[in-house]
Amino acid sequence: MKKLLQINPVIRTNTSTGRIMQEIGELAMANGWDSYIAYSGGRDGIKPCKSKLLPVGGKLDVAVHGLWTRLTDRHGLASWCATRKFIQEIETLKPDVIHIHNIHGYFLNFKMLFEYLEKVDIPVIWTVHDCWLYTGHCYYYSSVGCDKWQTGCGNCPQQKAFPTSWFVDASKMNYQDKDKSFNSIKDKLTIVPVSEWIRGEMSSSFLKDCRFQVIHNGIDLDVFDVQSEDKAVREKYNLGTKRIILGLASIWSKEKGWDDFARMSEMLNEDEVIVMVGVSEEQQKRLPKNIVAIRRTENVRQLAELYSAATAFVNPTWQDNYPTVNLEAIACGTPVVTYRTGGSIEVITEDTGRIVEQGDIAGLLDAVREIAEKGKVQYTADCRAYALANFRKEDRYADYLKLYENITAR
Numbered sequence: 001m002k003k004l005l006q007i008n009p010v011i012r013t014n015t016s017t018g019r020i021m022q023e024i025g026e027l028a029m030a031n032g033w034d035s036y037i038a039y040s041g042g043r044d045g046i047k048p049c050k051s052k053l054l055p056v057g058g059k060l061d062v063a064v065h066g067l068w069t070r071l072t073d074r075h076g077l078a079s080w081c082a083t084r085k086f087i088q089e090i091e092t093l094k095p096d097v098i099h100i101h102n103i104h105g106y107f108l109n110f111k112m113l114f115e116y117l118e119k120v121d122i123p124v125i126w127t128v129h130d131c132w133l134y135t136g137h138c139y140y141y142s143s144v145g146c147d148k149w150q151t152g153c154g155n156c157p158q159q160k161a162f163p164t165s166w167f168v169d170a171s172k173m174n175y176q177d178k179d180k181s182f183n184s185i186k187d188k189l190t191i192v193p194v195s196e197w198i199r200g201e202m203s204s205s206f207l208k209d210c211r212f213q214v215i216h217n218g219i220d221l222d223v224f225d226v227q228s229e230d231k232a233v234r235e236k237y238n239l240g241t242k243r244i245i246l247g248l249a250s251i252w253s254k255e256k257g258w259d260d261f262a263r264m265s266e267m268l269n270e271d272e273v274i275v276m277v278g279v280s281e282e283q284q285k286r287l288p289k290n291i292v293a294i295r296r297t298e299n300v301r302q303l304a305e306l307y308s309a310a311t312a313f314v315n316p317t318w319q320d321n322y323p324t325v326n327l328e329a330i331a332c333g334t335p336v337v338t339y340r341t342g343g344s345i346e347v348i349t350e351d352t353g354r355i356v357e358q359g360d361i362a363g364l365l366d367a368v369r370e371i372a373e374k375g376k377v378q379y380t381a382d383c384r385a386y387a388l389a390n391f392r393k394e395d396r397y398a399d400y401l402k403l404y405e406n407i408t409a410r
Contacts (some may be wrong), residue, residue: 002408004028005054005095005232009105011041016324017101017129018044020217024099025051027397028404038086038091038157040107047252054089056107057082073137073165074174076103076110083109087116094127097404100126104139104163113179113382116209123407124185125217128193130321133182134205136171137163140319142342143255148207149175150204166292179206186210190407192400195322195343215400216346218393219327223300226333230309233302239309242273243363243372246310248303248325249278257316260282263361264314265291272368276305294385307332311376318358326353331387333380337367347390351382352389 006021014018018039025035029050041055042062057079065078086108090098098117103110104341117124130139136153138146144157154172159165182189182204187355190211199214234240245264250258256361265274265288287293297303307313313329315338322343326336340342345355354367371379 001034002096002404003030003036003093004092004097004099004404005036005093006099007038007102007103007108008101008104009107010044011037011039011049011053012044013047016217020127020329021101022049022051024395024397024400025049027394029400030291031401033081033404036095038089040105042107043105050141052094054086056086062106063386069106069163070166070167073159073168073170075163076108076139076402077105077177078268079107082107082110083112085170087113090116093325094327095122095386096155098124099400099404100124102132102315103131104162111177111181113343114184118168118184122188123312123410125403125407126189126191127190128198128202128321131198133178134207136173136175137165137169138177139322140255140342143318152176156165158306173345175206181205190403194404195346197343197346207233213403215396215403216390217322217324217327218396219324219331219387219391221266221331221387224307224328224331224387226380227301227305227308232303233305233309236302237275237294239273239275239292242271243368244306244310245272245274245368246306246313247276247315248276248313249276252276252278252283253281255318257314257318259290260316260359260361260364261314262288264316264365267365275310277303277306303328304332307334311335311372312353314363314364314368315339315344316364317341317344322346325393327387330383331391334376335371335379335383336363340362347386349386351379352386 008017008021012020013022028035035051035053037051038054038056042057042059049161061082068078069075094346098354123152132139135149137156138158146157153175156169159169192213199212232305238339247261252258261274276291277294284293307329313334313336318344326347329336330352339358348355356363356367
């Protein structure tokens, strides 16, 4: 029986990478594979999971790695003992495929791991959820307009951004170490960008000569479906009959459009309301009074009801790869209005939404009003049909299974 080993700092299913990893493992097991998942034992405790679990390190390892990062800017280069032990477990397990999702997250030493992977005959798949693997520091660079990742990094404009470094800029050295480590297994590595945008970006990176296969993220179309009744959700949040302009983020920040929504609120008509989901208690105190803030919905069905009730889902993101919130809104029959940012535009057609240039807040609102004037109902069927044709998570996971079979048959 073939063995699959996936690697990611978290396994919680309320995180996108944790859910994707668990569900890929379940599909692999249904098709005759043994499934193992390695994760940060210091960031996630034991969670319900059908795959066999391999916790890497503990809370002390994460704390030391975090402090090391802040003092030296050498993120991904601590966790020496935890990584050594994990390599021993890989040696015992002898997986047929190693599938990396994320190895940043204060739990692994990438130089040690890739020195081992260079020596063994195990094919590696790496799903690219953000830009960290080909930059010297940051996860994304779009919001600051930085292209130093194309030439070697150094003098990083985001040194104090996550993963924060207090004193040192080691981005040039990090870049060089990543280039050497990740290209050391180029012949056995398949990189899987989740968007065409990040695939295009990586063609200018030090990984440009690797093998690539784009596999988009998918969603559960049984959960995210058009909800015909919105009375309950409107009453719960006191929305009346106003046009709902919906925004959602797991963590709101300037890069996710926090400031843009605040400025948009100053332009609203009386019959319009902004609803923001994912707002912390502290952030709620700073929001304008004409924005309805929701910490989190009570369940996924209520979230689907909000998506369905909205005139449009607005995503004023300044940096993103392939945001699943866009997919969820469209699956619920609601068009998306987004900035021309990264992979956020890849599911937007004339029938599923509008694209606006970054920073054009009035343009966002004009696009919402254009949808409202045409009639949101004119978009619902087309949005749902597009989702059914393109967003089924079962199809995307099957793409991974085909890839596993292909690379182990070589």
